[in-house]
Amino acid sequence: MTPHGQPLPLRRRALGTTGLLVGPLCVGCAPLGDMPEAFAYSVAEEQALATYRAILDGPINFLDTAASYGNGESERRLGIVLRERGGIPDGFVVATKADRDLRTGDFSGDQIRRSVERSLRLLGLERLRLCYLHDPEETTFAAAMDPGGPVEALRRCKEEGLVAHIGVAGGPIDLMTRFVETGLFEVAISHNRYTLLNTAADPFWDMCRRQGVAAINAAPYSGGILAMGPDAYPRYAYRDAPSAMLERARRLESVCTRFDAPLGAAALQFSLRAPHIAATIVGMSTPDQLHQTIEWARRPLPDELWADLATVTPTTDDPDMVKEA
Ligand SMILES: NC(=O)c1ccc[n+]([C@@H]2O[C@H](COP(=O)([O-])OP(=O)(O)OC[C@H]3O[C@@H](n4cnc5c(N)ncnc54)[C@H](OP(=O)(O)O)[C@@H]3O)[C@@H](O)[C@H]2O)c1
Numbered sequence: 001m002t003p004h005g006q007p008l009p010l011r012r013r014a015l016g017t018t019g020l021l022v023g024p025l026c027v028g029c030a031p032l033g034d035m036p037e038a039f040a041y042s043v044a045e046e047q048a049l050a051t052y053r054a055i056l057d058g059p060i061n062f063l064d065t066a067a068s069y070g071n072g073e074s075e076r077r078l079g080i081v082l083r084e085r086g087g088i089p090d091g092f093v094v095a096t097k098a099d100r101d102l103r104t105g106d107f108s109g110d111q112i113r114r115s116v117e118r119s120l121r122l123l124g125l126e127r128l129r130l131c132y133l134h135d136p137e138e139t140t141f142a143a144a145m146d147p148g149g150p151v152e153a154l155r156r157c158k159e160e161g162l163v164a165h166i167g168v169a170g171g172p173i174d175l176m177t178r179f180v181e182t183g184l185f186e187v188a189i190s191h192n193r194y195t196l197l198n199t200a201a202d203p204f205w206d207m208c209r210r211q212g213v214a215a216i217n218a219a220p221y222s223g224g225i226l227a228m229g230p231d232a233y234p235r236y237a238y239r240d241a242p243s244a245m246l247e248r249a250r251r252l253e254s255v256c257t258r259f260d261a262p263l264g265a266a267a268l269q270f271s272l273r274a275p276h277i278a279a280t281i282v283g284m285s286t287p288d289q290l291h292q293t294i295e296w297a298r299r300p301l302p303d304e305l306w307a308d309l310a311t312v313t314p315t316t317d318d319p320d321m322v323k324e325a
Helices: 046-057 073-084 109-123 141-144 148-161 175-182 201-210 241-258 263-272 288-296 303-309
Strands: 025-028 062-063 093-098 128-134 164-169 187-191 214-218 278-284
Touching: 046 073, 046 263, 046 288, 073 093, 073 109, 093 109, 093 148, 109 128, 109 148, 128 148, 128 187, 141 148, 141 175, 164 175, 164 214, 175 187, 175 201, 175 288, 187 201, 187 278, 201 214, 201 303, 241 263, 241 303, 263 288, 263 303
Parallel strands: 025 062, 025 278, 062 093, 093 128, 128 164, 164 187, 187 214, 214 278
Antiparallel strands: none
């Protein structure tokens, strides 16, 4: 963990048992797949390509996408830029996720294999370095673990060399815990559950550590509200924010204002400071946000700020259970 108040380095470390060398920041590419239903705005292809180029040229060496982001659009756009570069730059790690069929809901083993094959095609790769089973809450644990089911299909992709390392990425903590406890996954992503607004994933990090699974925290801004501010972006975990959450975000923002600190910097460093989190995935949709992310990660923040932020108690309710505003 970086000591309080010290600028954060982007030093690369082995990602658990995968041995992949990655920094503590990972660029999340859901917005680059153009997902207005989740983020309430569109991202045009040229803007996405410019952002991907800036990412590959920048100091962050870890990128996170998924087959479902824009139903292949995030991967297709990334594939255009990877082909321009003649493949993934040395030392860069591209992770993606295998998904159900978004149209039919099919979460079978055959579908997961088709998803991996489509990712390889769209990205122009022969092998995925890291591929997660994505959003397993869209099926049941039993169905996911069935012989011939999605987990077995992903493991088979690994045995055949289409995927080097497998992980699991999803929401509900109880369910994610069951998958981690199978011992089949090297990496686990939890999202929207460890932020200044919500700390439901707190016990999950420790559980991953005990299991020897690398833990990754996605969406440190709760989907954007903690980067853009509650007035500019009154949404929480991809829905209109309930009034209690807006109130919490406003209180956090006013603490930051007192210390002349950007709310986004505090939200990002809250995740980067957590001892058991191997990497934090930050969504971004422009090259400027990439530069700002690095600035926010490095910005010195005083101990007193953390003490005052801690007076605004985060919820531990599951964000998927939060009622609409
Ligand atoms: N099931 C899963 O595995 C799962 C679930 C959720 C997320 N994830 C991963 O985690 C990533 C991050 O999650 P997220 O994108 O949903 O949420 P997030 O990281 O909490 O918030 C991202 C949003 O914050 C805004 N933002 C970022 N940097 C900013 C800056 N410097 N200034 C102003 N605004 C800024 C951007 O909004 P604008 O683009 O509107 O400016 C961006 O889309 C995803 O992209 C995905 O890769 C995985």
